[in-house]
Amino acid sequence: MSGEHTLADAVVEEFASRLRGRLVRPGDSGYESARELWNGMIDRRPALMARCGGDEDVVAAVDFARDNGMLVAVRGGGHGVAGHAVCDGGLVIDLSGMRGVDVDPEGRRAVAQGGCTLGDVDRETQRHGLATPLGVVTATGIAGLTLSGGMGWLRRKHGLSCDNLLSARVVTADGRLLVASESQNQDLFWAIRGGGGNFGVVTSFEYRLHPIGPEVFFCFVFYPAARAKEVLRSCERYLSQRPDDFAPIGILGKVPETGDFPPEAHGQGYIALLAPYPGDPAEGERLLRSLREIADPIRDLSGTMPYTEAQAILDEDYPDGWRYYWKSMNVPELSDELIERLAEHAATAPSPQNTIDVWYQGGAMARVGEQETAFANRNAPYLLGIEGNWQEAAHSAKNLAWVREAFTDVGSFSSGGVYLNFPGFLEEGKQLLHEGYGRNYERLTEVKARYDPTNLFRLNANVPPKPSNS
Numbered sequence: 001m002s003g004e005h006t007l008a009d010a011v012v013e014e015f016a017s018r019l020r021g022r023l024v025r026p027g028d029s030g031y032e033s034a035r036e037l038w039n040g041m042i043d044r045r046p047a048l049m050a051r052c053g054g055d056e057d058v059v060a061a062v063d064f065a066r067d068n069g070m071l072v073a074v075r076g077g078g079h080g081v082a083g084h085a086v087c088d089g090g091l092v093i094d095l096s097g098m099r100g101v102d103v104d105p106e107g108r109r110a111v112a113q114g115g116c117t118l119g120d121v122d123r124e125t126q127r128h129g130l131a132t133p134l135g136v137v138t139a140t141g142i143a144g145l146t147l148s149g150g151m152g153w154l155r156r157k158h159g160l161s162c163d164n165l166l167s168a169r170v171v172t173a174d175g176r177l178l179v180a181s182e183s184q185n186q187d188l189f190w191a192i193r194g195g196g197g198n199f200g201v202v203t204s205f206e207y208r209l210h211p212i213g214p215e216v217f218f219c220f221v222f223y224p225a226a227r228a229k230e231v232l233r234s235c236e237r238y239l240s241q242r243p244d245d246f247a248p249i250g251i252l253g254k255v256p257e258t259g260d261f262p263p264e265a266h267g268q269g270y271i272a273l274l275a276p277y278p279g280d281p282a283e284g285e286r287l288l289r290s291l292r293e294i295a296d297p298i299r300d301l302s303g304t305m306p307y308t309e310a311q312a313i314l315d316e317d318y319p320d321g322w323r324y325y326w327k328s329m330n331v332p333e334l335s336d337e338l339i340e341r342l343a344e345h346a347a348t349a350p351s352p353q354n355t356i357d358v359w360y361q362g363g364a365m366a367r368v369g370e371q372e373t374a375f376a377n378r379n380a381p382y383l384l385g386i387e388g389n390w391q392e393a394a395h396s397a398k399n400l401a402w403v404r405e406a407f408t409d410v411g412s413f414s415s416g417g418v419y420l421n422f423p424g425f426l427e428e429g430k431q432l433l434h435e436g437y438g439r440n441y442e443r444l445t446e447v448k449a450r451y452d453p454t455n456l457f458r459l460n461a462n463v464p465p466k467p468s469n470s
Contacts, residue, residue: 020054020056021053023051024048026045034051038139038318039080039323040324046090046092047089047091049091050091058201059177062173062201066173072093074459076115077099079144080141087459095143098115101121109208110206112205118135118145119311120142130212132154132161132164133160135151136152136314143197150162156247157363162193163365166208168202173457180192188451190372190374191374191447191448191451196460197457197460216284216304216307217288218275218276218305219274220301220302221273221302222271224269224270225252225268225347228252229340230294231294246288248291253272253353253355254346255269261298261299262298267352274314276310281304318389323388326386326422326424329410330361330384330414332380333382337413342406349402350390351399356406361382374440387403423461442466449465452465
């Protein structure tokens with residue numbers, strides 16, 4: 001299969017006539033906006049974009065791509081920092097219009113179509129005081145998030161997004177629409193919980209729901225970066241006493257020049273602690289008070305708020321069309337030397353929006369066996385996220401270099417393993433995949449060979465199918 005592709009007009013028209021949605025081609029109205037992604041670094045021109053209106057459209061698009069030897073990109077609800085949702089010269093199977101959410105409050109289940117964002121799901125489930133673990137920015141698509149694990153604010157209390165997946169509808173490379181669950185196509189169900197988009201197009205996800213909200217207490221406090229060791233250590237000690245209560249993120253960055261912060265702090269380094277308490281807000285305020293009194297804060301924005309507002313608290317930091325480049329690694333401990341290195345890199349960031357994030361892992365996500373799902377590296381206590389976030393194309397080279405230099409410099413502290421939703425541009429190739437999938441890599445190649453033997457779905461953190469003679 002190649003990128004650029006020429007098809008007879010009649011063949012394309014026949015395909016378009018089969019879709020309930022719309023087939024968009026170069027020159028059509030809406031083509032330019034339809035090919036744009038959240039990450040402004042990605043600029044690709046597909047030959048066709050099938051904007052699907054339902055499962056049968058997805059089946060038709062997969063069949064068309066396979067039968068005509070086209071390169072395939074699959075687009076869900078949003079984000080996808082590596083930019084695989086659009087390709088040059090191929091077919092984009094676009095689910096972004098498929099955003100229905102059906103909630104069963106008595107059964108504590110929700111079915112969400114593959115084009116949903118986490119904001120779509122939260123909005124519907126919170127009407128019933130329920131939620132499922134998703135991410136931390138509402139414009140994130142649930143599909144890519146869940147298929148590669150799904151790290152969010154509830155990861156220590158209720159696990160990852162993929163741990164709360166009960167079933168999924170999947171269109172495989174041969175055009176079949178399958179249900180994957182613990183009782184149907186179990187190997188496929190195992191693989192899509194952490195194995196990414198390698199095995200087909202997921203048109204809907206059924207999640208387990210938990211009582212959350214409608215209000216939560218959110219800890220959101222900024223300290224001077226000079227207190228980073230003290231702040232991160234205090235959080236570490238607190239979690240050793242209350243391992244599942246909340247899932248903080250420590251963020252190293254520079255104070256923005258906004259009215260939320262005193263002018264004298266603008267541009268200075270900070271270490272922030274963020275986390276919602278998933279239980280009673282009054283109890284959360286009491287329990288998290290000590291984390292807000294570690295030192296004199298630059299600013300404490302903590303408070304009780306709707307869960308949907310807590311989920312959106314970072315939204316303004318990730319606007320559409322900016323440029324993004326993120327890398328990650330697991331580390332076994334937060335040593336003094338590591339914290340010092342992270343603070344040094346955060347201080348030299350070329351963009352004021354760049355951050356280095358410390359995700360505290362463990363709790364429920366670590367109680368799932370390493371090979372129960374395809375998501376690997378569950379036992380690592382910390383994930384480092386090195387985020388390049390900037391606006392101007394002219395600043396790309398220095399921001400890319402900053403992320404890569406920081407990643408390389410602290411690599412010696414890694415315990416192995418990465419989070420494949422923060423993969424850079426997958427430039428490390430096979431090495432990155434082996435780290436991301438860990439001991440599950442070989443089994444994933446076997447499942448890939450059963451459901452996608454020609455590697456039709458390869459624009460992702462791609463697992464090649466195991467050769468039939470091996």
